[in-house]
Amino acid sequence: MSVIHMSRITSRNDFTYRLFTTLALPVFFIILSVSVQQFSLELPNKIQDTITLTLGIVYEALPFVVLGVLLSAIVQAYLKTRDIEKILPKNRFLKKVSLASIGIFLPVCECGNVPLNRGLLAKGVKPADSLSFLLAAPIVSPITIITTLIAFSDPSVAVIRTLGGLSIALLISYAFSSKGEVLLTQKYQAFCDASKNQKPSTQNYKERMRALSRNFVTEINSLLPALITGSFLAGIIQTTVPRSALLYVSNQPIIAILVLLVLAFVVSICANVDAFFALALSAIFPMSAIIAFLLFGPLVDIKILSMLSTTYRKEVLVKMSAIAFLMSFIIALGAHYVI
Amino acid sequence: MLYNLRTRIPYAILPVVVLTSVVLSLQVTNRLQYYIHPRYITFTTIFAFLALLMSLIYAFVYHPSPHKHKSSITPAQAIMYIVCAFALFIPATSISSDLAVTRSSPSVGSSPQASLYDSFSTDFSHFTIQDWASTFASKSVSQHLNGKTTSITGFLLSSEETYRLARFQLTCCAVDATPITVEIRDEQNRLQDLSDGTWLIIAGTSVINENEQYIAVENVEVVDEPSDPYIY
Numbered sequence: 111m112s113v114i115h116m117s118r119i120t121s122r123n124d125f126t127y128r129l130f131t132t133l134a135l136p137v138f139f140i141i142l143s144v145s146v147q148q149f150s151l152e153l154p155n156k157i158q159d160t161i162t163l164t165l166g167i168v169y170e171a172l173p174f175v176v177l178g179v180l181l182s183a184i185v186q187a188y189l190k191t192r193d194i195e196k197i198l199p200k201n202r203f204l205k206k207v208s209l210a211s212i213g214i215f216l217p218v219c220e221c222g223n224v225p226l227n228r229g230l231l232a233k234g235v236k237p238a239d240s241l242s243f244l245l246a247a248p249i250v251s252p253i254t255i256i257t258t259l260i261a262f263s264d265p266s267v268a269v270i271r272t273l274g275g276l277s278i279a280l281l282i283s284y285a286f287s288s289k290g291e292v293l294l295t296q297k298y299q300a301f302c303d304a305s306k307n308q309k310p311s312t313q314n315y316k317e318r319m320r321a322l323s324r325n326f327v328t329e330i331n332s333l334l335p336a337l338i339t340g341s342f343l344a345g346i347i348q349t350t351v352p353r354s355a356l357l358y359v360s361n362q363p364i365i366a367i368l369v370l371l372v373l374a375f376v377v378s379i380c381a382n383v384d385a386f387f388a389l390a391l392s393a394i395f396p397m398s399a400i401i402a403f404l405l406f407g408p409l410v411d412i413k414i415l416s417m418l419s420t421t422y423r424k425e426v427l428v429k430m431s432a433i434a435f436l437m438s439f440i441i442a443l444g445a446h447y448v449i
Numbered sequence: 450m451l452y453n454l455r456t457r458i459p460y461a462i463l464p465v466v467v468l469t470s471v472v473l474s475l476q477v478t479n480r481l482q483y484y485i486h487p488r489y490i491t492f493t494t495i496f497a498f499l500a501l502l503m504s505l506i507y508a509f510v511y512h513p514s515p516h517k518h519k520s521s522i523t524p525a526q527a528i529m530y531i532v533c534a535f536a537l538f539i540p541a542t543s544i545s546s547d548l549a550v551t552r553s554s555p556s557v558g559s560s561p562q563a564s565l566y567d568s569f570s571t572d573f574s575h576f577t578i579q580d581w582a583s584t585f586a587s588k589s590v591s592q593h594l595n596g597k598t599t600s601i602t603g604f605l606l607s608s609e610e611t612y613r614l615a616r617f618q619l620t621c622c623a624v625d626a627t628p629i630t631v632e633i634r635d636e637q638n639r640l641q642d643l644s645d646g647t648w649l650i651i652a653g654t655s656v657i658n659e660n661e662q663y664i665a666v667e668n669v670e671v672v673d674e675p676s677d678p679y680i681y
Contacts, residue, residue, distance in 0.1 A: 132509045135458060136501055139470035139537065140477075147478045147540050155545040161535050162544050166484040166623030168532070169472060173489070173496035180499065323507035330500070331461050334468075335525035338532045348624060352551035383486075383621040390618075390627050393586070416525075 156349050164345035167378060167413060168338055171221040174380070175333060178222030182229030183325035186305065187318065189233050206242040206283050209235070210276055213247025219380035220248040220408055221337065224417045225329055228298070231421070232305040237293035241430070242283035244418075248381035248408035249275030258404065261385035267397070271404045274441045278409060282433050286426065293426050295419075332420050340416030344378045347412075351376075366399035367442045371435060374407035381408035398446030406438040459511045462504040464533050469504070471536045472497040480541040482677060485622045543678040546604050546646035549615050549628035573597040573655065578616050579680050581655070582629045585662040595657040599664065602675065605640065605647045606630060612640045614651055614664070619679045629680060635666035648674050 153161075198205045209230075216223070227244045231237060248254060249272060258268040286293055294302065370391070379387055384407050388400050410431045418427055475481040476494045485493060522530075573594075576584075578601045584594060603614035606628075614633050617626040633640070633651055643649070652668040 128509055131458065132505050135462075135508070136466055136470045136473075136505065139467055140474045143471045143474035143537055144478055146538060147474065147480060149540055150542075151540055153539070155547040158539075158542055159544050159548050161539060162484065162542060163624045164532060165536055168468070168536075169475075169481065169484045169493060170489060170622035170624075172468065172472070172500070173493045176496040176500040180503075319506060320510050323503050323510070326500075326503040327459075327461055327465070327507045330465055334464055335523065335529040338529045339525045342528055342532060344624065349548065349551075377624060379621055379625050383625075386620040387625045387627075390620075 160342075160345045160349045162345075163348050164338075164342045167341035167344055170380065171219075171337055171341070171413065174218045174222035175225060175330070175337060177218055178225035179326055179329045179333065181222075182225040182232075182329055183322050185226070185229035186232050186325050187321050193233065194230060195234050202287070203280075206239055206280055209239055209243040210246035210279055210283075211250065212243055213250040214252060216247060216251060218247075218251070219382050220414050221380070221417065223247045224414065224421070225333055228329065228332075228421055231294070231298070232302050234306060237422075238283055238286040238291075241286060242279050245279035245282060245409050245430075245434070246276050249279070249405075251381065254381045254385075254408070257383060258385040261389040262392075262400075267401065267404070270401055270441065270445055274401075274405050274438075275408065278405065278434055278437045278441075281437060282430050285429070285433060293422055295421060295423055298421050333417055336416040336418075336420050337413065340378065340411075340413035343416070344376060344412045347376050363396055363398055363446050364443070366395050367402045367439055367446075370395060370399040370403040371406050371438060374403045375411050377407075378411040378413040379407060384408070396446065398442045401445045402438050402442035405441060406434060409434040409438070459508055462508050464529055465500055465504045467533045467537055469497040469501040473501070475541055478541075479676060482679070483541045483543045483623070486619050486681060488681075489621075543674065544617060544623055544626055546606060546615070548626070549604075549606055549617065549630075550608075550645075552626070552628055573599045577601065577680065578603045578614060578631050579618065579629050581631045581664065585631065585657075592657055594655060597655045598653070599655060600650060600652045601631065601664065602648070602650050602672070603631070604645075604674075605643050605649055606645055607640070614649065616678065616680050619681055626679065632661075632663035633666050634663050635669065637666075639666070639669045643669075643671070648672050 198208050213223070216226070218226075223244055227240050230243065231240050235243075255268055255272055258271055259265060262268065292299075374384075377387070385404065388403050391403070392400050415427055415431065422430075472481065472493060475484075476490065481490050481493065576597075576599050581599070581601065601614060603616045606613045606615045612633050612635070613630040615628045615630040618629045619626050633653065634656075648671070650670040650672055651664060651666055652670075653664040653666045656663050656665050
């Protein structure tokens with residue numbers, strides 16, 4: 111046989127081997143999982159519930175994270191550094207408002223915004239400005255606004271939520287805008303610096319898919335541990351701290367607001383549907399406390415903080431959470447005396 | 450040209466492949482609804498498939514590095530592997546009645562109540578536990594719904610001398626599940642031998658007056674947990 115003929119056979123064998131070994135993996139796991147579902151396992155209720163709640167949060171968040179990572183991978187693969195900065199207004203306030211408004215076009219919850227935010231940072235958006243997108247996007251999302259309007263017939267709830275959330279996001283963005291303040295983790299800062307020197311892929315389709323898949327796997331591996339850890343913590347708290355314990359303090363406005371701020375942090379529910387969850391609580395809690403829940407939940411919760419720890423320094427997350435908590439409390443208390 | 454299978458597959462894709470494979474298998478076995486609201490199932494399945502596809506593309510073109518990098522596992526990664534193992538090796542189940550006790554609150558349903566026209570009927574077997582909970586919780590409970598026959602399915606919750614039939618209502622996923630409950634009373638005390646969490650079909654009659662609202666039990670049937678245990 112000729113050398114060329116041998117190399118063609120080798121190449122075909124290599125392709126077949128690669129295809130087989132690649133596809134064997136998910137087929138094996140799917141068959142294993144389907145088989146496991148045919149059995150039942152008696153675990154103590156608390157342990158079983160913790161696992162169910164944890165996986166519930168993970169499965170619910172996973173498609174949004176994947177969507178965000180795909181968008182982020184596309185941004186990183188196809189946009190040049192500073193492309194985004196060029197189209198944004200030069201005025202500082204307008205730049206922040208423009209970034210915050212991107213959420214209007216993105217029907218993803220806060221989980222999906224985290225990877226996209228990372229993509230924007232990698233392409234030159236300033237960390238302080240990126241916070242206005244990250245925090246405002248879940249609240250100004252059209253789905254969030256619509257579900258809030260459906261759940262609460264009084265439009266003032268949706269208005270206070272949208273404008274209040276936008277204001278808090280801009281305030282936090284300004285709070286971190288002082289020059290010299292380091293917001294990103296060392297690891298992510300190094301990644302952003304390296305990305306700035308990369309040119310977008312201009313190669314053929316094969317090379318672009320290779321780059322896209324590599325970006326996707328890298329990004330999702332950065333976020334998945336944080337998402338799952340946050341979900342696990344939320345699951346444990348939900349099974350160990352009885353929610354009914356919080357309900358006995360619902361008749362005092364200030365305490366009710368504080369209680370629902372804590373609940374919003376712990377329950378880690380997506381902004382797209384948290385209005386319906388809050389509606390169920392509205393029979394027990396005053397509307398001011400409900401507004402606090404609707405404001406704070408999309409900004410900060412256990413799951414999101416865990417995911418953001420891959421990008422921002424801990425001091426930044428603590429300061430950001432404190433400002434969000436305080437401002438949500440103030441707006442809710444103000445609403446108590448106005449509504 | 451023998452490849453070592455261990456070096457052929459990049460370990461980086463394993464958590465994503467495990468989770469997405471489990472999601473697809475739960476969709477096939479109709480158990481994804483134990484975790485998330487049905488409205489998200491198609492969306493979740495599509496993106497699980499896309500994530501799996503991207504990971505497999507990466508694995509297909511992967512070439513192991515000649516330099517082996519030893520990296521330690523972080524605590525978050527360890528938790529991730531443990532949770533992936535839970536997802537793979539522990540069968541899917543719905544949340545237990547224990548959580549209903551810790552999450553108990555005045556039941557508030559969001560379903561529409563019976564119209565005045567409907568109330569001329571005596572057969573309210575179409576009314577679900579959610580409908581009765583909403584009716585009982587309403588400030589303007591109409592007594593023309595008194596004495597209606599009904600049949601509701603739920604799991605038993607007991608506290609001191611009160612029995613309630615309950616189901617979890619899901620808004621988004623299992624973490625926000627809220628118990629919707631209806632008080633049931635059985636003069637024949639058939640419920641005292643049943644443990645909390647037992648699934649029942651209760652046939653009975655509604656009792657609504659100024660002071661109390663409950664379902665007077667006429668027949669109790671113990672059943673298996675339904676394939677769709679939540680209400681939405």
